[in-house]
Amino acid sequence: MDFRHILNSKKIILRVILGVLFTLTVCNTFAIQHENEPVEAKNAEQEAFNPTTAILEHIADSHYWHVGGELSFPLPIILFTDKGTEFFSGANFHHGHEAYQGKYYTYKLIEDKIRVVNAAGEVDKEASSHVYDFSITKNVLAMWLAGTILFIIFFTVAASYKKRKGKAPKGLQSFIEPVIMFVRDEIARPNIGYRYERYMPVLLTIFFFIWINNLLGLIPVFPGGANVTGNILLTFVMAFIVLLVVNFSANKYYWKHIFMPPVPVWLYPIMIPVELIGVISRPFALMIRLYANISAGHIIVLSLISLIFIFKTLWIAPVSIIFVLFMDVLELLVAFLQAFIFTMLTALFIGTAVEEHHH
Protein backbone atom coordinates (compact mmCIF):
# COMPACT_ATOMS: atom_id res chain seq x y z
CA MET A 1 0.00 0.00 0.00
CA ASP A 2 1.17 3.42 -0.80
CA PHE A 3 0.78 5.92 1.98
CA ARG A 4 3.55 8.14 0.77
CA HIS A 5 1.24 10.99 -0.19
CA ILE A 6 0.00 11.13 3.40
CA LEU A 7 3.47 11.42 4.81
CA ASN A 8 4.56 13.84 2.12
CA SER A 9 2.05 16.45 3.16
CA LYS A 10 3.80 18.94 5.39
CA LYS A 11 0.62 19.85 7.20
CA ILE A 12 -0.03 16.26 8.11
CA ILE A 13 3.48 15.77 9.38
CA LEU A 14 3.16 18.83 11.56
CA ARG A 15 -0.17 17.59 12.87
CA VAL A 16 1.22 14.14 13.54
CA ILE A 17 4.14 15.61 15.47
CA LEU A 18 1.88 17.85 17.50
CA GLY A 19 -0.54 15.00 18.03
CA VAL A 20 2.21 12.66 19.18
CA LEU A 21 3.55 15.26 21.55
CA PHE A 22 0.08 15.93 22.89
CA THR A 23 -0.69 12.26 23.46
CA LEU A 24 2.72 11.92 24.95
CA THR A 25 2.01 14.42 27.66
CA VAL A 26 -1.58 13.44 28.22
CA CYS A 27 -0.86 9.73 28.33
CA ASN A 28 2.00 10.29 30.69
CA THR A 29 -0.44 11.99 32.96
CA PHE A 30 -3.01 9.23 32.79
CA ALA A 31 -0.42 6.53 33.08
CA ILE A 32 0.84 7.92 36.32
CA GLN A 33 -2.61 8.73 37.53
CA HIS A 34 -3.87 5.19 37.09
CA GLU A 35 -0.70 3.63 38.28
CA ASN A 36 -0.85 5.49 41.50
CA GLU A 37 -4.53 5.38 42.17
CA PRO A 38 -4.52 2.10 44.06
CA VAL A 39 -1.44 3.13 45.97
CA GLU A 40 -2.96 6.45 46.87
CA ALA A 41 -6.25 4.91 47.86
CA LYS A 42 -4.51 2.43 50.08
CA ASN A 43 -2.15 4.88 51.70
CA ALA A 44 -4.38 7.89 51.64
CA GLU A 45 -4.41 8.23 55.40
CA GLN A 46 -0.80 7.55 56.27
CA GLU A 47 1.23 9.19 53.50
CA ALA A 48 0.95 11.52 50.56
CA PHE A 49 1.88 10.57 47.00
CA ASN A 50 5.56 9.75 46.91
CA PRO A 51 7.01 10.94 43.59
CA THR A 52 10.38 9.27 44.13
CA THR A 53 8.98 5.76 44.21
CA ALA A 54 6.65 6.43 41.31
CA ILE A 55 9.39 7.89 39.16
CA LEU A 56 11.95 5.22 39.93
CA GLU A 57 9.33 2.60 39.23
CA HIS A 58 8.72 4.16 35.86
CA ILE A 59 12.30 4.35 34.72
CA ALA A 60 13.18 0.88 36.00
CA ASP A 61 12.91 -2.40 34.16
CA SER A 62 9.84 -4.50 34.89
CA HIS A 63 8.36 -7.96 34.53
CA TYR A 64 5.19 -6.31 33.19
CA TRP A 65 4.68 -4.01 30.29
CA HIS A 66 2.29 -1.37 31.44
CA VAL A 67 0.17 -0.21 28.51
CA GLY A 68 -2.16 2.33 30.04
CA GLY A 69 -4.79 2.44 32.70
CA GLU A 70 -5.06 -0.88 34.50
CA LEU A 71 -3.93 -2.78 31.42
CA SER A 72 -0.50 -4.32 31.42
CA PHE A 73 1.02 -7.26 29.62
CA PRO A 74 2.52 -9.99 31.73
CA LEU A 75 5.86 -11.05 30.28
CA PRO A 76 7.40 -14.52 30.21
CA ILE A 77 9.49 -15.49 33.19
CA ILE A 78 12.57 -17.61 32.58
CA LEU A 79 14.57 -18.73 35.61
CA PHE A 80 17.78 -20.71 35.70
CA THR A 81 17.87 -22.41 39.08
CA ASP A 82 20.33 -24.90 40.49
CA LYS A 83 17.71 -27.62 39.92
CA GLY A 84 16.68 -26.71 36.40
CA THR A 85 15.02 -24.16 34.17
CA GLU A 86 11.64 -22.64 35.01
CA PHE A 87 9.42 -21.08 32.38
CA PHE A 88 6.05 -19.56 33.18
CA SER A 89 3.96 -16.44 32.63
CA GLY A 90 4.46 -13.35 34.75
CA ALA A 91 0.68 -13.20 35.14
CA ASN A 92 1.05 -15.85 37.83
CA PHE A 93 2.51 -13.28 40.20
CA HIS A 94 -0.60 -11.08 40.06
CA HIS A 95 1.55 -7.96 40.25
CA GLY A 96 3.48 -9.30 43.17
CA HIS A 97 0.43 -9.94 45.29
CA GLU A 98 0.69 -13.71 45.13
CA ALA A 99 3.44 -16.27 45.22
CA TYR A 100 3.72 -18.81 42.43
CA GLN A 101 4.46 -22.46 43.03
CA GLY A 102 6.98 -23.37 40.35
CA LYS A 103 8.46 -26.77 39.54
CA TYR A 104 11.33 -26.43 41.97
CA TYR A 105 10.60 -23.49 44.29
CA THR A 106 7.87 -21.09 45.22
CA TYR A 107 8.55 -17.66 43.78
CA LYS A 108 7.28 -14.24 44.64
CA LEU A 109 7.79 -10.87 42.96
CA ILE A 110 9.14 -8.48 45.57
CA GLU A 111 9.86 -4.94 44.34
CA ASP A 112 9.89 -6.43 40.86
CA LYS A 113 12.62 -8.86 41.82
CA ILE A 114 12.02 -12.58 41.84
CA ARG A 115 12.69 -14.19 45.20
CA VAL A 116 12.20 -17.70 46.49
CA VAL A 117 9.79 -17.79 49.41
CA ASN A 118 9.13 -20.56 51.86
CA ALA A 119 5.78 -21.93 52.90
CA ALA A 120 5.30 -19.10 55.39
CA GLY A 121 5.79 -16.50 52.68
CA GLU A 122 9.21 -15.37 53.91
CA VAL A 123 12.12 -14.79 51.55
CA ASP A 124 14.53 -17.70 51.43
CA LYS A 125 17.85 -15.92 50.76
CA GLU A 126 19.82 -19.16 50.43
CA ALA A 127 17.57 -20.54 47.73
CA SER A 128 17.18 -17.14 46.05
CA SER A 129 20.93 -16.97 45.45
CA HIS A 130 20.65 -20.07 43.23
CA VAL A 131 17.98 -18.54 41.02
CA TYR A 132 19.10 -16.53 38.02
CA ASP A 133 16.47 -14.37 36.42
CA PHE A 134 16.63 -14.60 32.62
CA SER A 135 13.09 -13.33 32.11
CA ILE A 136 12.06 -11.49 28.99
CA THR A 137 11.54 -8.23 30.82
CA LYS A 138 10.09 -5.03 29.45
CA ASN A 139 13.50 -3.71 28.48
CA VAL A 140 14.51 -6.94 26.74
CA LEU A 141 11.30 -6.88 24.75
CA ALA A 142 11.73 -3.18 24.01
CA MET A 143 15.23 -3.93 22.77
CA TRP A 144 13.93 -6.65 20.47
CA LEU A 145 11.29 -4.27 19.24
CA ALA A 146 13.89 -1.60 18.55
CA GLY A 147 16.05 -4.19 16.82
CA THR A 148 13.13 -5.33 14.68
CA ILE A 149 12.29 -1.75 13.73
CA LEU A 150 15.91 -1.06 12.85
CA PHE A 151 16.15 -4.24 10.85
CA ILE A 152 12.95 -3.49 8.92
CA ILE A 153 14.06 0.09 8.24
CA PHE A 154 17.53 -0.78 7.06
CA PHE A 155 16.51 -3.86 5.17
CA THR A 156 14.05 -1.70 3.24
CA VAL A 157 16.68 0.94 2.68
CA ALA A 158 19.23 -1.62 1.53
CA ALA A 159 16.63 -3.05 -0.86
CA SER A 160 15.96 0.36 -2.32
CA TYR A 161 19.69 0.85 -2.78
CA LYS A 162 19.73 -2.34 -4.79
CA LYS A 163 16.65 -1.35 -6.74
CA ARG A 164 17.73 2.20 -7.47
CA LYS A 165 21.35 1.45 -8.13
CA GLY A 166 23.42 4.56 -8.85
CA LYS A 167 20.38 6.82 -8.66
CA ALA A 168 19.55 9.56 -6.20
CA PRO A 169 18.00 8.33 -2.93
CA LYS A 170 14.24 8.45 -2.56
CA GLY A 171 11.73 8.21 0.28
CA LEU A 172 12.98 6.57 3.46
CA GLN A 173 16.33 6.09 1.79
CA SER A 174 16.78 9.84 1.39
CA PHE A 175 16.03 10.33 5.08
CA ILE A 176 18.46 7.65 6.22
CA GLU A 177 21.27 8.36 3.80
CA PRO A 178 22.25 11.77 5.21
CA VAL A 179 22.40 10.21 8.68
CA ILE A 180 24.62 7.42 7.45
CA MET A 181 26.76 9.96 5.63
CA PHE A 182 26.89 12.01 8.83
CA VAL A 183 28.16 9.00 10.78
CA ARG A 184 30.69 8.29 8.07
CA ASP A 185 31.93 11.80 7.32
CA GLU A 186 31.59 13.49 10.71
CA ILE A 187 32.21 10.61 13.09
CA ALA A 188 34.16 7.76 11.54
CA ARG A 189 36.45 9.42 9.02
CA PRO A 190 37.84 12.30 11.08
CA ASN A 191 38.42 10.16 14.16
CA ILE A 192 39.59 6.84 12.79
CA GLY A 193 41.26 7.86 9.57
CA TYR A 194 41.56 5.83 6.42
CA ARG A 195 40.78 2.52 8.18
CA TYR A 196 37.30 3.73 9.07
CA GLU A 197 35.49 1.29 6.77
CA ARG A 198 36.11 -1.70 9.02
CA TYR A 199 34.38 0.04 11.91
CA MET A 200 31.42 1.47 10.04
CA PRO A 201 29.07 -1.45 10.84
CA VAL A 202 29.67 -1.27 14.58
CA LEU A 203 29.49 2.53 14.65
CA LEU A 204 26.30 2.64 12.60
CA THR A 205 24.69 -0.09 14.70
CA ILE A 206 25.60 1.67 17.94
CA PHE A 207 24.37 5.00 16.62
CA PHE A 208 21.03 3.84 15.30
CA PHE A 209 20.41 1.43 18.17
CA ILE A 210 20.90 4.17 20.76
CA TRP A 211 18.95 6.69 18.74
CA ILE A 212 15.93 4.49 18.13
CA ASN A 213 15.87 3.36 21.76
CA ASN A 214 16.12 6.95 22.95
CA LEU A 215 13.22 7.90 20.70
CA LEU A 216 11.11 4.90 21.67
CA GLY A 217 11.79 5.77 25.29
CA LEU A 218 10.14 9.13 24.71
CA ILE A 219 6.87 7.52 23.69
CA PRO A 220 4.96 6.90 26.92
CA VAL A 221 2.50 4.33 25.54
CA PHE A 222 2.93 0.74 24.50
CA PRO A 223 5.43 0.47 21.64
CA GLY A 224 7.70 2.74 23.61
CA GLY A 225 7.71 3.59 27.24
CA ALA A 226 10.60 1.35 28.15
CA ASN A 227 13.66 3.17 29.39
CA VAL A 228 16.19 1.00 27.55
CA THR A 229 19.07 3.42 27.06
CA GLY A 230 18.47 4.83 30.54
CA ASN A 231 19.19 1.39 31.92
CA ILE A 232 22.73 1.22 33.22
CA LEU A 233 22.96 -2.49 32.44
CA LEU A 234 22.32 -1.88 28.76
CA THR A 235 24.77 0.99 28.65
CA PHE A 236 27.20 -1.31 30.46
CA VAL A 237 26.80 -3.93 27.76
CA MET A 238 27.33 -1.38 25.00
CA ALA A 239 30.30 0.18 26.72
CA PHE A 240 31.77 -3.29 27.25
CA ILE A 241 31.37 -4.06 23.55
CA VAL A 242 33.12 -0.77 22.79
CA LEU A 243 35.89 -1.75 25.21
CA LEU A 244 36.34 -5.05 23.38
CA VAL A 245 36.26 -3.46 19.94
CA VAL A 246 38.77 -0.78 20.93
CA ASN A 247 41.22 -3.12 22.62
CA PHE A 248 41.02 -5.88 20.06
CA SER A 249 41.70 -3.47 17.24
CA ALA A 250 44.54 -1.73 19.09
CA ASN A 251 47.96 -1.81 17.46
CA LYS A 252 51.40 -2.05 19.03
CA TYR A 253 51.73 1.72 19.44
CA TYR A 254 48.66 1.75 21.66
CA TRP A 255 49.98 -1.02 23.90
CA LYS A 256 53.41 0.51 23.88
CA HIS A 257 51.90 3.75 25.09
CA ILE A 258 50.25 1.89 27.97
CA PHE A 259 53.07 -0.38 29.08
CA MET A 260 56.05 1.71 28.00
CA PRO A 261 54.85 5.29 28.22
CA PRO A 262 57.38 7.94 27.19
CA VAL A 263 58.26 8.87 30.79
CA PRO A 264 61.26 8.05 33.03
CA VAL A 265 61.27 4.42 34.10
CA TRP A 266 60.84 5.20 37.79
CA LEU A 267 57.43 6.67 36.98
CA TYR A 268 56.24 3.37 35.49
CA PRO A 269 54.70 2.08 38.73
CA ILE A 270 52.43 5.12 38.65
CA MET A 271 51.96 5.53 34.92
CA ILE A 272 51.07 1.96 33.97
CA PRO A 273 48.18 1.69 36.47
CA VAL A 274 47.01 5.13 35.39
CA GLU A 275 47.03 4.08 31.75
CA LEU A 276 45.25 0.83 32.58
CA ILE A 277 42.60 2.74 34.49
CA GLY A 278 42.31 4.95 31.42
CA VAL A 279 41.52 1.87 29.31
CA ILE A 280 38.61 1.08 31.61
CA SER A 281 37.52 4.59 32.45
CA ARG A 282 36.82 5.65 28.90
CA PRO A 283 34.09 3.06 28.25
CA PHE A 284 32.98 3.57 31.84
CA ALA A 285 32.37 7.23 31.07
CA LEU A 286 30.38 6.20 28.01
CA MET A 287 28.24 3.93 30.15
CA ILE A 288 27.52 6.58 32.79
CA ARG A 289 26.99 9.41 30.30
CA LEU A 290 24.29 7.70 28.27
CA TYR A 291 22.56 6.20 31.30
CA ALA A 292 22.58 9.48 33.24
CA ASN A 293 21.44 11.67 30.38
CA ILE A 294 18.53 9.53 29.34
CA SER A 295 17.44 8.74 32.89
CA ALA A 296 17.67 12.41 33.80
CA GLY A 297 15.40 13.34 30.93
CA HIS A 298 12.84 10.72 31.97
CA ILE A 299 13.06 11.80 35.60
CA ILE A 300 12.47 15.45 34.74
CA VAL A 301 9.42 14.64 32.61
CA LEU A 302 8.01 12.36 35.29
CA SER A 303 8.73 14.93 38.01
CA LEU A 304 6.85 17.59 36.09
CA ILE A 305 3.90 15.25 35.73
CA SER A 306 4.15 14.35 39.41
CA LEU A 307 3.60 17.98 40.30
CA ILE A 308 -0.08 17.45 39.50
CA PHE A 309 -0.30 14.71 42.12
CA ILE A 310 1.82 16.51 44.65
CA PHE A 311 -0.35 19.61 44.51
CA LYS A 312 -3.47 17.48 44.08
CA THR A 313 -5.04 20.01 41.75
CA LEU A 314 -5.82 19.94 38.07
CA TRP A 315 -4.89 23.62 37.77
CA ILE A 316 -1.22 22.78 37.79
CA ALA A 317 -1.73 20.46 34.80
CA PRO A 318 -1.36 23.12 32.07
CA VAL A 319 1.93 24.23 33.59
CA SER A 320 3.13 20.67 33.79
CA ILE A 321 2.07 19.92 30.26
CA ILE A 322 3.79 23.01 28.86
CA PHE A 323 7.00 22.16 30.64
CA VAL A 324 6.74 18.50 29.67
CA LEU A 325 6.18 19.51 26.07
CA PHE A 326 9.28 21.64 26.23
CA MET A 327 11.24 18.81 27.83
CA ASP A 328 10.04 16.31 25.24
CA VAL A 329 11.21 18.55 22.44
CA LEU A 330 14.51 18.94 24.23
CA GLU A 331 14.70 15.17 24.71
CA LEU A 332 14.24 14.69 20.97
CA LEU A 333 17.44 16.66 20.57
CA VAL A 334 19.12 14.83 23.44
CA ALA A 335 18.11 11.49 21.91
CA PHE A 336 20.10 12.34 18.82
CA LEU A 337 22.87 14.09 20.70
CA GLN A 338 23.55 11.18 23.05
CA ALA A 339 23.59 8.70 20.17
CA PHE A 340 26.01 11.02 18.40
CA ILE A 341 28.26 11.49 21.45
CA PHE A 342 28.40 7.77 22.22
CA THR A 343 29.30 6.96 18.62
CA MET A 344 31.68 9.88 18.35
CA LEU A 345 33.62 8.85 21.45
CA THR A 346 33.65 5.22 20.33
CA ALA A 347 35.15 6.34 17.04
CA LEU A 348 37.63 8.51 18.92
CA PHE A 349 38.74 5.60 21.12
CA ILE A 350 39.06 3.33 18.11
CA GLY A 351 40.99 6.11 16.42
CA THR A 352 43.51 6.35 19.26
CA ALA A 353 43.84 2.56 19.30
CA VAL A 354 44.58 2.19 15.58
CA GLU A 355 46.58 5.39 15.16
CA GLU A 356 50.05 4.98 13.68
CA HIS A 357 52.81 6.94 15.36
CA HIS A 358 55.66 8.13 13.23
CA HIS A 359 58.04 9.52 15.79
Next chain:
Amino acid sequence: MEQLFEGLLNDHLGFVVWAAVAFIILLILLAKFAWKPIMAAISERERSIEDALLKAEAAKEEMARLTNENEQLLKEARAERDLILREARQLKDQIINEAKSAANVEGARMIENARLEINSLKAVAMSDVKNQVATLSVEIAEKILRKQFADQQAQDQLVADLLKEVKIK
Protein backbone atom coordinates in the same frame (compact mmCIF):
# COMPACT_ATOMS: atom_id res chain seq x y z
CA MET B 1 27.93 -3.07 50.96
CA GLU B 2 26.99 -6.71 50.95
CA GLN B 3 23.39 -5.71 51.01
CA LEU B 4 23.90 -3.50 47.98
CA PHE B 5 25.31 -6.26 45.86
CA GLU B 6 23.03 -8.95 47.19
CA GLY B 7 21.26 -10.72 44.38
CA LEU B 8 22.85 -8.44 41.78
CA LEU B 9 23.90 -11.26 39.51
CA ASN B 10 20.72 -13.23 40.17
CA ASP B 11 18.54 -10.32 39.16
CA HIS B 12 20.57 -8.66 36.44
CA LEU B 13 22.85 -11.18 34.77
CA GLY B 14 19.93 -12.29 32.65
CA PHE B 15 19.32 -8.81 31.30
CA VAL B 16 23.01 -8.28 30.56
CA VAL B 17 23.13 -11.53 28.62
CA TRP B 18 19.92 -10.76 26.74
CA ALA B 19 21.14 -7.26 25.93
CA ALA B 20 24.50 -8.51 24.71
CA VAL B 21 22.88 -11.25 22.60
CA ALA B 22 20.32 -8.86 21.15
CA PHE B 23 22.91 -6.24 20.32
CA ILE B 24 25.34 -8.70 18.77
CA ILE B 25 22.63 -10.39 16.69
CA LEU B 26 21.44 -6.98 15.56
CA LEU B 27 25.00 -6.00 14.71
CA ILE B 28 25.59 -9.14 12.68
CA LEU B 29 22.24 -8.97 10.86
CA LEU B 30 22.55 -5.28 10.08
CA ALA B 31 26.18 -5.61 9.05
CA LYS B 32 25.34 -8.41 6.65
CA PHE B 33 22.01 -7.27 5.26
CA ALA B 34 22.12 -3.52 5.63
CA TRP B 35 25.46 -1.83 6.20
CA LYS B 36 27.40 -3.83 3.67
CA PRO B 37 25.07 -3.26 0.69
CA ILE B 38 24.27 0.31 1.76
CA MET B 39 27.88 1.38 2.21
CA ALA B 40 28.86 -0.39 -0.98
CA ALA B 41 26.06 1.31 -2.88
CA ILE B 42 26.91 4.72 -1.45
CA SER B 43 30.59 4.48 -2.24
CA GLU B 44 29.81 3.01 -5.64
CA ARG B 45 27.52 5.93 -6.38
CA GLU B 46 30.04 8.41 -5.06
CA ARG B 47 32.65 6.91 -7.31
CA SER B 48 30.35 7.04 -10.31
CA ILE B 49 29.42 10.65 -9.55
CA GLU B 50 33.06 11.60 -9.22
CA ASP B 51 33.77 9.73 -12.43
CA ALA B 52 30.94 11.52 -14.19
CA LEU B 53 32.18 14.87 -12.93
CA LEU B 54 35.68 14.15 -14.14
CA LYS B 55 34.31 13.03 -17.48
CA ALA B 56 32.20 16.16 -17.74
CA GLU B 57 35.27 18.24 -16.97
CA ALA B 58 37.23 16.38 -19.63
CA ALA B 59 34.39 16.82 -22.10
CA LYS B 60 34.30 20.50 -21.32
CA GLU B 61 38.01 20.79 -21.96
CA GLU B 62 37.67 18.78 -25.15
CA MET B 63 34.82 21.03 -26.19
CA ALA B 64 36.87 24.13 -25.46
CA ARG B 65 39.74 22.66 -27.39
CA LEU B 66 37.47 21.85 -30.32
CA THR B 67 35.95 25.30 -30.27
CA ASN B 68 39.37 26.78 -30.19
CA GLU B 69 40.44 24.59 -33.05
CA ASN B 70 37.34 25.51 -35.01
CA GLU B 71 37.97 29.15 -34.44
CA GLN B 72 41.54 28.67 -35.53
CA LEU B 73 40.38 26.85 -38.62
CA LEU B 74 37.82 29.51 -39.33
CA LYS B 75 40.41 32.21 -38.94
CA GLU B 76 42.76 30.38 -41.24
CA ALA B 77 40.02 29.81 -43.77
CA ARG B 78 39.10 33.45 -43.63
CA ALA B 79 42.71 34.45 -44.14
CA GLU B 80 43.02 32.04 -47.00
CA ARG B 81 39.85 33.33 -48.57
CA ASP B 82 41.18 36.88 -48.30
CA LEU B 83 44.42 35.80 -49.84
CA ILE B 84 42.68 34.03 -52.69
CA LEU B 85 40.45 37.00 -53.28
CA ARG B 86 43.39 39.32 -53.31
CA GLU B 87 45.27 37.08 -55.68
CA ALA B 88 42.24 36.81 -57.91
CA ARG B 89 41.87 40.54 -57.97
CA GLN B 90 45.51 40.94 -58.83
CA LEU B 91 45.19 38.34 -61.51
CA LYS B 92 42.15 40.06 -62.90
CA ASP B 93 43.90 43.40 -62.98
CA GLN B 94 46.90 41.83 -64.59
CA ILE B 95 44.80 40.08 -67.19
CA ILE B 96 42.90 43.23 -67.95
CA ASN B 97 46.10 45.18 -68.23
CA GLU B 98 47.66 42.55 -70.42
CA ALA B 99 44.63 42.43 -72.61
CA LYS B 100 44.60 46.17 -72.83
CA SER B 101 48.20 46.41 -73.87
CA ALA B 102 47.84 43.51 -76.28
CA ALA B 103 44.84 45.20 -77.84
CA ASN B 104 46.72 48.46 -78.08
CA VAL B 105 49.65 46.81 -79.78
CA GLU B 106 47.43 44.89 -82.15
CA GLY B 107 45.41 47.99 -82.96
CA ALA B 108 48.52 50.00 -83.64
CA ARG B 109 49.83 47.25 -85.84
CA MET B 110 46.56 47.04 -87.74
CA ILE B 111 46.41 50.80 -88.16
CA GLU B 112 49.96 50.75 -89.43
CA ASN B 113 49.14 47.99 -91.88
CA ALA B 114 46.08 49.88 -93.06
CA ARG B 115 48.09 52.98 -93.50
CA LEU B 116 50.70 51.12 -95.55
CA GLU B 117 48.03 49.54 -97.68
CA ILE B 118 46.33 52.83 -98.17
CA ASN B 119 49.63 54.44 -99.17
CA SER B 120 50.49 51.73 -101.61
CA LEU B 121 47.00 51.80 -103.09
CA LYS B 122 47.20 55.56 -103.25
CA ALA B 123 50.51 55.34 -105.11
CA VAL B 124 49.11 52.80 -107.51
CA ALA B 125 46.08 54.92 -108.07
CA MET B 126 48.17 58.05 -108.56
CA SER B 127 50.40 56.41 -111.11
CA ASP B 128 47.35 55.11 -112.87
CA VAL B 129 45.81 58.55 -112.86
CA LYS B 130 49.13 60.00 -114.14
CA ASN B 131 49.27 57.50 -116.93
CA GLN B 132 45.69 58.17 -117.91
CA VAL B 133 46.31 61.94 -117.76
CA ALA B 134 49.43 61.56 -119.96
CA THR B 135 47.60 59.38 -122.44
CA LEU B 136 44.69 61.75 -122.50
CA SER B 137 47.04 64.75 -122.94
CA VAL B 138 48.85 63.09 -125.79
CA GLU B 139 45.56 62.10 -127.40
CA ILE B 140 44.19 65.64 -126.98
CA ALA B 141 47.43 67.13 -128.36
CA GLU B 142 47.41 64.73 -131.26
CA LYS B 143 43.76 65.54 -131.96
CA ILE B 144 44.54 69.30 -131.79
CA LEU B 145 47.60 68.96 -133.95
CA ARG B 146 45.74 66.89 -136.44
CA LYS B 147 42.98 69.47 -136.58
CA GLN B 148 45.45 72.46 -136.89
CA PHE B 149 47.52 70.99 -139.61
CA ALA B 150 44.68 69.72 -141.70
CA ASP B 151 45.02 72.46 -144.39
CA GLN B 152 48.37 73.33 -146.17
CA GLN B 153 48.11 77.05 -145.99
CA ALA B 154 47.90 77.03 -142.20
CA GLN B 155 51.01 74.92 -142.23
CA ASP B 156 52.92 77.29 -144.39
CA GLN B 157 51.81 80.24 -142.39
CA LEU B 158 53.05 78.64 -139.26
CA VAL B 159 56.34 77.82 -140.76
CA ALA B 160 56.73 81.32 -142.05
CA ASP B 161 55.94 82.72 -138.57
CA LEU B 162 58.40 80.39 -137.01
CA LEU B 163 61.02 81.43 -139.44
CA LYS B 164 60.44 85.07 -138.75
CA GLU B 165 60.92 84.49 -135.17
CA VAL B 166 64.18 82.71 -135.86
CA LYS B 167 65.48 85.65 -137.84
CA ILE B 168 64.90 88.14 -135.12
CA LYS B 169 66.88 86.01 -132.81
